[in-house]
Amino acid sequence: MSEFLLLRHRNIGEEGIAELDEYLRLGGFQAFRKVVTQMSPQQVIDLVKASGLRGRGGAGFPTGIKWSFLSDRFPRYVVANSDESEPGTFKDREIMERNPFQFLEGLMICAYASQAHVAYNYCRGEFWQLVDELQSKVIQLHDHGMLGDRIFGSEFSLQIHHHLGAGAYICGEESALLESIEGKLGQPRLKPPFPADRGLYQQPTVVNNTETLANVPLIIERGAEWYRSIGVEKSCGPKIMCLSGHAKNPGNYEVPLGTTFRELIFDLADGITGDKRLKAILPSGASAPILPATDVVLDTPLTYEDVSLVGSQLGSASIILLDETVDVSWAAMKTTRFFKHESCGKCTPCREGTYWMDRLLHRINNGQGDHEDANLLGEVAKQITGKCLCPLGDFSTSAVISGLELFHDDFTQHVRNGNGSTVELSE
């Protein structure tokens, strides 16, 4: 692809786009002006529906359809999910740092389409500096008459508020995020009702990922057909892949959906550090099953459908590479420790199960396990799966179950070898 659409700095080679003047010079906020002055909210929703844009936060739900689900009650709210807490995901931060106005413009268009007059940008607590920056940009937009009352002389008014979380994985889950904005303990709500019916303060609410929103101005500007021409049929548009682990050149790669693992890893990122053999891929941070680095997997296109066909999920596309030196039981211990630490504690299987898996994995990795422990680990993981209140509980077992299935020896070798290196238990 010849141009970068979400991280435009790569295209123009300048950081200037983060400045409002430069963004405006390049045609920024024309899309927002167009929807507010020329389009009805329904027309915007129809256009986004037609574009085939799907949520970039992980679930891949069609964005336009989500917007059309809002219950017929007011006030409504729109919320940008910039919690970005999946391990190995660092795309939303870069969008907000390098191309903040495109994201804000997307959020504003979303608010217009949803007939919301208040928009929130929910950021993880560690983004406090970034939020300072964004806040000054929101003030700039007010000064330019693009936020506030009667924007462009229309009936439409909009305020944007930033909200900092206190650093919790669960607050990336939309209903826990809403609880957090309301000042409550970050725990997921029962669904149904969904946020489109009872969201923030029990009012109809759209929650979209930051990257999803950054796509929206492009769709307005250049049309649904143009957007559909990027990527493949069901997974269209550009997508930022967050590549980390044993990649020679880790970082964010904006590619059309449908690019293969091989193209991303070997063509764009120049392969594996030290030219070692690639052993496994975690395609969606800690939360999706591990994939073995087979030819079939490497030639799999990065789309929501294809990655799921080979047994995992594209998710937020936080692709972590593990080379041949990595012990998968160690990697599973790391993801499990993360989930144990981040479990909100609301439902039993996740609260107790992640803790148990963590204990088992430490025992195994310390060489203190017996032959039954790997089996027990698998059983505990399956015991959690399918019983949790929110999807994050199921995520906690992905790496463990797939790791045991694909790399069973990595787990049992510790038993055979006796005590390996001692791994400290986390708090």
Add this chain to the structure above:
Amino acid sequence: MADQVTLKIDGDVVSVPAGTLIVDAAKSVSNDIPVFCYHPKLDPVGMCRMCLVEVGTPLRDRESGEPELDEHGDQKINWMPKLQTACTVPVSAGMRVRTATQQVTRARKDVVEFLLTSHPLDCPVCDKGGECPLQNLTMSHGSGESRYLFDEKIQLQKRVPLGELIFLDRERCIQCARCTRFQDELVGEPVIGFDKRGRALQIVTFSEPGFDSHFSGNTTDICPVGALTTADFRFGARPWEMQHTPSICPHCTVGCNTHLNTRRSGMVGGTVIKRVMPRQNEKVNEIWLCDKGRFGHHFAGSSDRLTVPLVRKDGRTIEQSWEHVLPLVAAKLAAADGEVAGIAGERLSNEDLFCFQTLVEGLGGRTMQWPGRMGGGDLVQQVGVGAGTDLAQLGAETVILVVASDLAEEAPLWWFKVRQAATKAGATLNKHPASLVVANARDTKLDRYANHIVRYSYGDEVQTVQALTHAISGDGAGIETGIDAQHNPLLSEVARAIEAAENMIIIYGSEGLDFSGSGALAQACANLLIASGHVGGVGNGLLPVWPSNNTQGAWDMGVRPAGMSVSEFTSGAKVVLLAGADPVGDGESLPEDAFVVISELFKTDTASRADVVLPAQAFVEREGSYTSGDRRVQRFYPALPALGDAMPDWNIFVRLTALLGLGTVPAGAGAVMRQIAADVPRYDGISYERLADVEEQWPHVGGRDSYYGGTAFENSAGLGLQTPTLAEMGHQVQPGNVEPPSVESGEFLVVPITLLYDRGSMLLRSKIMHQRLPEPYIELNVVDAERAGVGAGDRVALRVNGHDWEMATRVSTSPPEGVILFPRSLAGPLLPRTMVASLRKLES
């Protein structure tokens, strides 16, 4: 009536109201789906994951909407791919639920195993052991062996005080949030909550003092493990060792149903009350109890109880036997020539009051209710709230007017239920709240839930209600009112709401009013109910917030307020006969030359003045009945053996009646009730047998299945019976004349108010409550405080009614300007009514 929905749970076809959750539908056909976090009184949260079941819905043709059938002609079912929580999914037509499949059985075993990985398994020393859902469900669904290494268990604090009344054992807590949801949804006081996350998730209290709520004890009942315990019962006994005696709470006019759990105690050397537990009566207290009722029972077991009759002889008090003392009293009564003044407390049982009235009447004497400071008992008999009314269930068709009462302090469970009606928080199929109007001269806790708050000045209570009647009846014929509702937008709005309402209940109190004032208010309220057509049916009528538990019973038995001071009432009496009344302690005086006889629990100031003191049995040692404010006659049973020679009050009066040859002697409390049924209007048909009748109640709690925990909830001892009102009996009750009270004027108006936690004789003898009892104080408006140069916490001298009080000051915006709120029973004599006073700051 909600639409019925039919579904199939395993083999059972079940028909339940739309909106019912699967778990409740299953319970209705005795299919106990195991639960921990779910509680039928609370909104479901689906947290514990214990109730997972297979759920399917009929497959429908997309085009026609018709159900699809398989080759056998059966409906095709679309089974959900994952197990569903039965506690969160409402039923739908044609739904299929499977609760006994291998997948479901396995899921239950899995969840129990997860819970036990962090549970200490200290059942042998746990207070909940024996009535513990976790224990029970582990036995029925858990695995017999543990796969979790014991050494890897987390060890947490076992004794975390959430205040001095409730303790948390962090190891036992399974994070089900029943306690926090109870406080949040049902009480509206989220003073406890979760802190941290994951395995560190813990219950903490946010209030000072800790767990600052009148309902805290209930959380220990609904806790499905032994994580929350009360300071009263902690390590006190095992549930299976205790006897359950059905009883009625003696504290306020609600009449909460309780169980007294008793056990032999080696330390005390006899049987003692180990705990007081709520007993289910949905229309009265549901399954709840306020902390005063739960912890304030220790007066009965107090070591200063009277146990032997005492006679004053030559200035000395000597112990006497009943055989000596009763003839002595009878002789004095016989010699009094009808100059007998009888004063009976409102706390006595119906049997006591009836026998007291019979005796004194037989002697040609006169009786008086003590303290007898509230009027309207006769009107309650005429237009009282309709039998079968459940305050919490009142919905959008009802207006509830609360006037001159701080309900939260005076009748906690009614406050709880009215709040329910006005918020519809918690689990309820009816989501349409009743319309609540709170009328008072100051802020009360109920204001938060009111649709309309009417503020009047103390003294304007009656006229405010009259103004509403005036606005409704239009012509205002015969109604004198200083307040014009037509030109008062708020009052006219309330009047319109009353006119539009299908049902209306008026809950009236006596704040700021004396006997005649509150009687006038009751009449004004009755007139409003009659004028708007809201008498004689369920959800309609007058509900009095009586100052005591059996004030209504006293009215019904003919022991009525005298409307005068005790010294006026007893003037000229040769014998003053008192029962459960302490006028001397409240600053009244008895005639010097009268022979004074009293039956009492304690050596009160009046007992010290008496010539004969007769030891009475406390309610825990005897049987009897109380009549609550909604005219519900309820029976209590003996839980403990008699103390010393103490006798039930009714028996004392019956024996005196016999000795005096005034009548026959009923052989027991039940026989007294038969006499009451024969003699007292509207009590006909009431008998101990019928008071013991029960009918099925929802939800099913307690009992042997311990489904929601606890063994004490189950009510098999009676729901009580409500006496009919004249309106219900078809009488056309006519409005009466109202004489509004006059108001004194002075520097300050001192208004006595009622606190739930006072320093009266019952709570002072319950040491466990001491930290919650306020030091004597008065409450001033900020403006007045500034003017008088008094700050919060300053000590002041209050001169009123010729008496000086020294107390601490609280300053707030709640009392109106010029008004000093004076909590009753905190210090010194009772303030008989609203009075004028002067205030002086004391130098510290």
